[in-house]
Amino acid sequence: MPLSRFFFDDIRTLRQGAAGLVAGSEREKMARLADRASRSPLPVLIESEPGSGAKALAKAIHESGDRKARSFIRFQAEDAHARDDAETAFLRAVREANSGTLFIESAEHLTISAQDRLMDLLAQQDAPSRMARRLDVRIIASTGFDISERVRAGHVREDLYYRLQALPIAIRPLRAQRENVTEWARLFAERFATDEGKRIRGLSADAVALLTRYDWPGNLRQLENAVYRAVILADGTSLTPGEFPQIAVHVEGFRVEVPPAPIMRTLAPIRAPEAASRPDPHAVSLLRDGGDMLTLAEIEERAIRFALMHYQGHLSAISRHLGIGRSTLYRKLKELGLSDAAA
Incomplete structure (x- = not known):
């Protein structure tokens, strides 16, 4: 939204x-x-x-x-x-x-x-x-x-x-109204959880402490993107500091280490991937929760959403790194209802 x-x-x-x-x-x-x-x-x-x-x-x-x-x-x-x-x-x-x-x-x-x-x-x-x-x-x-x-x-x-x-x-600026960070974060989490079909009831006390101690140089847009990414990464029913690794690394006492991806043996039988306790924040999943692969259209949508957050809505950077023209990108953003998030 x-x-x-x-x-x-x-x-x-x-x-x-x-x-x-x-x-x-x-x-x-x-x-x-x-x-x-x-x-x-x-x-x-x-x-x-x-x-x-x-x-x-x-x-x-x-x-x-x-x-x-x-x-x-x-x-x-x-x-x-x-x-x-x-x-x-x-x-x-x-x-x-x-x-x-x-x-x-x-x-x-x-x-x-x-x-x-x-x-x-x-x-x-x-x-x-x-x-x-x-x-x-x-x-x-x-x-x-x-x-x-x-x-x-x-x-x-x-x-x-x-x-x-x-x-x-x-x-x-958001750093001057820290008392409102939690309210905004919960609003974003509720809306994004509904959009993504996830049962997320809110934020843990540690997550609240983390978000209110961060300065948010990118203000509401940065908070919105951070919560959206957290909702995508979340496996549980509440958002914890583990879903905000890009924020935690900047706040003393909340550093979150993301474990390396496991090395798969070439002769081992293929199994459905197990959920990691701390997912890689830069990974875009190609699978649904049930283990079936996403369609190409769904993968493209996730890639565009991720790029929109990663490059903070700057169309030039997004189109350059995704390898598509600005007009094509803007058309796709409009189709996905994301044109308002573009800078």
Whole structure:
């Protein structure tokens, strides 16, 4: 389940007044801010570190508002900054988002010409009637940088900065909200266990201690990937430190050693593989629980999911190492419902 669905479900839970959100929690705070933003046409500026879920939150705001049936267009300003056609690319994204939402990622990297165009667009939003507007686009921007520094340095227009801050939302890095790590991990584990058909009831006390002591430089995206990998590796009914070897090696007192794969004798009869007490975290199983082999399509899906986690959603790295083109990769991600996890 994409991260955006968690944010969307939180907004829906808040509106329904149903149980599920603890009053005063970080999730409730984010849900209230997102709900307020979804009910307003004003620009939104999401300030967060990479991997904190800015894109997922932006999409949840879009899906919760009156434009949910329209386009949600993502424009990566940092990628476009060095291109000769940066302004043209931005204008194309604006046109594609007409009547929908334009999500500008890393807005601090917009070129000056693109900033001028954006200011023109925002000025149109002040028109007294829709008839006076050439384009009707909801603007949501994100920044992983202290954008005020870019303003002082002259790289970002000051008036644009204040326009984008009409509805500011700040997402704290995961290391600054360790009290919420367990809640997020359990949510991810529940959803992924359901998706994978595994009977996992939660996390052991040692696993909770491990996850809350780690700094999570990749924030929610890294936690989501770590829990997904743990669910795939798990043989028991709860997740333990043994399912988080890539995290345990960075936390003192939790180092987990993965035993080498056993050497099979060539003359020995072929037997169904036995479950290892600590499975290799880098292995992608070719067998189902009953011992039958997966189909090629299922193997391909597992390989893509693993690559998506291993390369943290970066399409260029994934396509290069899997040996397929970016367009083919993106099509497969869409077919698998994984396109939201791509960077």
